[in-house]
Amino acid sequence: MKNYDLTIHEAQDGESFRRVDVIGCLDSHTVVSFEKALHGLLDQSVNSVMIDLSELSYISSAGISALMGLTHRLRKASGELVLLSPTDKVYRVFRTLGFTNIFKIVDSEAEAEGIFSPS
Amino acid sequence: MQTFLVTAVVLLGILAFHQRRKLIAAAWELRTREWERRTVIGFLNEIGGHFTSKLDLDESLDLVLDFTLKATRADAGGIFTFEGASREVLAPRVIKGLFPPLHEVTTEKLASRRKYLEEFVKKERIRTGEGIIGTVARTGQALLIPDARCDPRVPKAASDLVELEGLILAPLLIRKEVQGVIVALNKRDPDAPGTTFNEADLDLLKALADQAAITLHMIALYAEVQNMQRMEQELQVARDFQRLLLPRTTPNFPELEIAGLSEPALEVGGDYFDFIEVDERHLGVVIGDVSGKGIPGALVMATLRTTMRAEARGDLSPREVLRRVNATVTKDTSDGTFVSVTYGIVDRQQGTFTYARAGHEPLLCTGSNGSGPVSREPPGMVLGMVEGEFFDLIEEETVDLKSCGTAILYTDGVPEAMNSSREEYGQVRFEKVVGSRRAESPDGLIRAVLEDISGFTAGIPQHDDITLVVLRWRGQGER
Numbered sequence: 215m216k217n218y219d220l221t222i223h224e225a226q227d228g229e230s231f232r233r234v235d236v237i238g239c240l241d242s243h244t245v246v247s248f249e250k251a252l253h254g255l256l257d258q259s260v261n262s263v264m265i266d267l268s269e270l271s272y273i274s275s276a277g278i279s280a281l282m283g284l285t286h287r288l289r290k291a292s293g294e295l296v297l298l299s300p301t302d303k304v305y306r307v308f309r310t311l312g313f314t315n316i317f318k319i320v321d322s323e324a325e326a327e328g329i330f331s332p333s
Numbered sequence: 334m335q336t337f338l339v340t341a342v343v344l345l346g347i348l349a350f351h352q353r354r355k356l357i358a359a360a361w362e363l364r365t366r367e368w369e370r371r372t373v374i375g376f377l378n379e380i381g382g383h384f385t386s387k388l389d390l391d392e393s394l395d396l397v398l399d400f401t402l403k404a405t406r407a408d409a410g411g412i413f414t415f416e417g418a419s420r421e422v423l424a425p426r427v428i429k430g431l432f433p434p435l436h437e438v439t440t441e442k443l444a445s446r447r448k449y450l451e452e453f454v455k456k457e458r459i460r461t462g463e464g465i466i467g468t469v470a471r472t473g474q475a476l477l478i479p480d481a482r483c484d485p486r487v488p489k490a491a492s493d494l495v496e497l498e499g500l501i502l503a504p505l506l507i508r509k510e511v512q513g514v515i516v517a518l519n520k521r522d523p524d525a526p527g528t529t530f531n532e533a534d535l536d537l538l539k540a541l542a543d544q545a546a547i548t549l550h551m552i553a554l555y556a557e558v559q560n561m562q563r564m565e566q567e568l569q570v571a572r573d574f575q576r577l578l579l580p581r582t583t584p585n586f587p588e589l590e591i592a593g594l595s596e597p598a599l600e601v602g603g604d605y606f607d608f609i610e611v612d613e614r615h616l617g618v619v620i621g622d623v624s625g626k627g628i629p630g631a632l633v634m635a636t637l638r639t640t641m642r643a644e645a646r647g648d649l650s651p652r653e654v655l656r657r658v659n660a661t662v663t664k665d666t667s668d669g670t671f672v673s674v675t676y677g678i679v680d681r682q683q684g685t686f687t688y689a690r691a692g693h694e695p696l697l698c699t700g701s702n703g704s705g706p707v708s709r710e711p712p713g714m715v716l717g718m719v720e721g722e723f724f725d726l727i728e729e730e731t732v733d734l735k736s737c738g739t740a741i742l743y744t745d746g747v748p749e750a751m752n753s754s755r756e757e758y759g760q761v762r763f764e765k766v767v768g769s770r771r772a773e774s775p776d777g778l779i780r781a782v783l784e785d786i787s788g789f790t791a792g793i794p795q796h797d798d799i800t801l802v803v804l805r806w807r808g809q810g811e812r
Contacts, residue, residue, distance in 0.1 A: 275624030279669030282718060311673060311692035312714020315723055 218244040220251055230330040231262035231296070237269040240277030249280050256284070261293025262330045264323070268299040273307055285317065294318060296326045390552050394427045397545045398515070402429060404541060405501065405534050407517035412545075413459065413466055414505070414513035423459040423470055423514065432518065433491040435500075436464025450494070464488075465502060469514045475503040475542075477535045495519075499529035503538045505546035508577065512550065515542050544639060550577075551635065555628055572597050574631045575605070578638050584608050584616060588681055588807050589734075591618075592775035595800040596746075596783070603630045604744045604798035607638060609645045616679045617645045617654075618686075620693065620742040620802050624715075625670035633717070636665050637672055651676045651689040652729040655716065659691070659724050662717045671717040675742055679734070684806045686740055689729040691716050694745055697764065698737035699771035706764045706771075734806035738771055739778060746799035750786045758789050775803035 218238040225232060232255060240248060255263065263284070285295045296318045300308065308314050320326045394412050402410050409430025416424040432454050462471045465486050469476055478500040481487040491497055498519050505513040517538060520530050554570045575597060583591050593606050603624065609617035619641055623630045640661045644654045655676055662672060675696065677688025688696060692715030695708040713727035734740060743763075750758040763782065770781040779801045786799065 275622075275671065279624060279671065282671075283669050310694065310710065311671075312712065312726075313692075315714065315726055316719065 218247075220248060222251065222255055231264050231326065232260050233264050233266065235266045235269070239272040239274075240270060240280070241272065241274040242276040245274075245276045245280050248277070249283070252280075252284055253287075256287060256291075261288055261291045262296075263288065263293070264296045264298055264320075264326045264330075266298045267304060268301065270300065270304055273304050275311075278307070278311060278313060281317065282313070294329060296320055296329055298323065298326060390549065391427070393549060393552050397541075397548065398427050398429055401515060401538065401541050401545070402517060405517045405530070405538055406520050406522045407501075408519035408521045409495075410515070410517040411454070412505075412513060412515050413470070415470075416458065420511075421461050423461065423466060425455050425457070426513070428454055430518070431495040432516075433494040433497060435466055435487065435491055435516070437488050438490070465500070466514050466516060469502045469504050470511050473504045473506060473509065473511050475501070475535055475539050477501055477530060477532065479529045479531070501530045501535050501538045503535070503542035505542050505549065507546050507550050508581075512546055515545065547577075547635060547639070551632065571628050571631045574628075575603075575634065578605060578631075578634055580606070580608055584610075586616075586681060588684070589616070589679060590775050590805040590807055591803070592779050593800075593802040594779050594783075595798060596795070598746070598795045598798050603634065604746065604800040605634050605638065606742075606800055606802050607641065609642055611645055611649065611678055612647060614681055615649060616681060617641075617651075617676065618679065618688075618742070618802060618804065619645075619674060619676050620744065620800060621672050621674040622693070622744045622746075622798075622800075623670065623672045625666075629670065633662070633666055633670055633672060637662060637674070637716070641674075641676070645676070649678060649687075650729065651678055651687060652727055655689050655691050655713075655727060656724065659716045660720055663720050666717040671715040673715045677742075679804065684734045684808065685731050686734050686737070686804065687729055687731040689713055689727050691727060694743055694748075696732070697741040697743070697767060698732065699739040699741070699767055701736065701738050706768045708760075708764075734804065735808070738805075739767075739773075739775065740804045741767060741778070742802040744798060744800040746795065746797040747782065747786065747801065749797060750790050750795055750799065751793065752790050753793050758786055762789065775805050778803050 218240070220237070221235045223233040223235070234252065234255070236248065238244070252263070281295070281297070288295045298320055300319065305319070308317060308319070318329055320329065398410055398412050409432045411428040411432050412426050413423040414426050416422045428451055431450060433450065434454055434457055436459055438457065459467050461467050465476060465478070478484050478487060481491070481497040481500050487497065487500070500516065500518055502514055502516045504511045505515060515538065520528060520534065522528055551574060554574060579595055580593065583593055585591070591608070593608070595604050595606060597604070603622055605619070605621045605623070607619040609619065611617045621637060623633045623637070625633055637658070640658045641654070644657045648654050655674065671692070673693040674691045675688055675693040676691070677686050679686050690696070690711055690713045692713060695710040698707045698709065700707055709730070709732065711728045711730045714724060732740065748758055748760045748763050762785070766782055766785045767778070770778055773781055782801060783799070
């Protein structure tokens with residue numbers, strides 16, 4: 215597995231949110247480029263973002279700070295950040311640090327859809 | 334019979350009077366303590382806000398003195414620090430208000446012209462041991478002089494020059510070594526005109542001086558680093574500073590064995606632990622991990638340590654203490670830095686440990702013979718992120734130290750220690766060694782874990798701090 219990679223998917227017709235895949239390690243080294251990319255996306259008035267964490271193998275406190283920063287910024291703009299399918303290990307880190315109450319964590323895209331456009 | 338009744342009534346009256354006085358004294362003590370606590374926290378907030386904008390030593394000294402004068406309601410004051418490395422001469426760093434020379438000087442030059450006073454005092458140098466400022470610098474003992482006019486330690490010229498009334502002086506101490514002296518002159522309390530400094534004022538000055546010393550020390554170190562602009566130096570400074578914040582001794586009780594150890598990593602850090610005397614019967618135990626590393630992390634750690642110490646005194650609810658500490662830390666950390674902390678209180682009579690976990694690693698109980706180690710993880714989120722409803726989900730729980738066996742608090746540096754293949758030491762191996770060595774003393778158990786980790790990492794330098802605090806109940810009977 216690559217140490218770190220990030221893909222921002224193009225906006226799809228009819229999709230209410232932008233999808234981002236992050237792969238590998240999110241630590242104090244890789245977080246700089248991660249934040250730059252995500253904040254760049256938010257600068258384009260995107261307020262609904264889903265980050266696929268299913269291939270994120272490790273997250274450090276710096277990575278969690280970055281996710282928290284994004285959550286704050288999106289909620290201020292009445293938007294939302296949704297985290298899709300974190301691995302057990304990453305989920306355990308969220309839970310230990312108490313972030314499972316704050317982050318919106320989902321298991322499927324359908325579930326994310328429900329958060330972004332509640333019927 | 335009548336005499337007896339009269340005596341009894343008088344005695345009861347005296348008793349009631351004494352009880353009432355005791356009650357009033359206790360209430361007063363509580364109020365004074367609360368006021369002192371709030372002032373120290375106010376100071377931290379003000380200084381904390383300053384940190385995020387600029388780190389300039391002279392400006393910070395100015396700020397510290399300003400705050401101190403406001404808090405002690407003093408009319409004038411000054412901060413003196415050593416000049417040069419010899420620690421023989423003190424120079425004024427900042428002076429505010431009408432501040433006379435407090436050692437013997439030839440005052441002819443002054444000719445009681447107040448407008449030259451500040452200029453004069455700023456040029457004066459004081460030898461260690463000379464006058465009251467030099468004495469405080471030499472002895473490291475704070476000094477209260479309620480009435481300077483009739484105190485032989487204060488030169489008469491000084492009290493004549495500015496109508497000197499009361500004085501309080503406290504040393505700026507870093508690890509018991511004097512770095513300087515802070516002085517406050519003439520109390521001007523609008524709520525109580527005509528009063529002079531008392532013991533409570535001196536206590537407050539001492540508490541503020543403690544904070545000021547650590548703050549100034551840190552800024553001085555940081556200024557050094559800024560000049561050098563070298564990453565390696567910054568890390569060294571942060572490490573030194575971190576070491577300064579850790580307890581040098583472990584409290585010792587007949588009924589309770591305690592051990593704590595923090596092994597800083599070569600590169601980054603952020604771990605901290607502390608022991609706090611909550612009251613005579615209760616001992617507070619803190620372990621934490623700051624997410625920011627280097628100097629910014631060390632600054633957050635310093636705020637955390639002082640806030641914890643101020644908030645923990647006299648409060649038996651770890652949850653409430655952490656809620657208040659969270660409010661302070663959240664104000665001080667704006668850049669996403671957070672801190673995971675477990676704070677617990679040992680009741681040395683009951684043998685219980687009541688704790689709350691703010692996003693920190695679980696508490697590990699080794700259990701008694703036959704049962705495996707048990708990880709306990711009551712809900713609670715890290716400090717420094719949010720206040721209010723999300724943070725308030727934190728819960729406290731009480732474990733009986735007798736059935737817990739040995740209680741182990743640790744940081745993520747333990748399970749996340751890595752070998753050369755980038756594999757983690759892991760929770761399973763950690764719990765296994767803890768289970769098999771449960772009969773060890775707390776010290777022995779920490780050594781066993783560290784040995785096992787270094788066996789696993791086989792010489793690879795650790796990438797994160799490793800910290801362990803271990804408690805074992807010995808029991809009342811074995812005193």
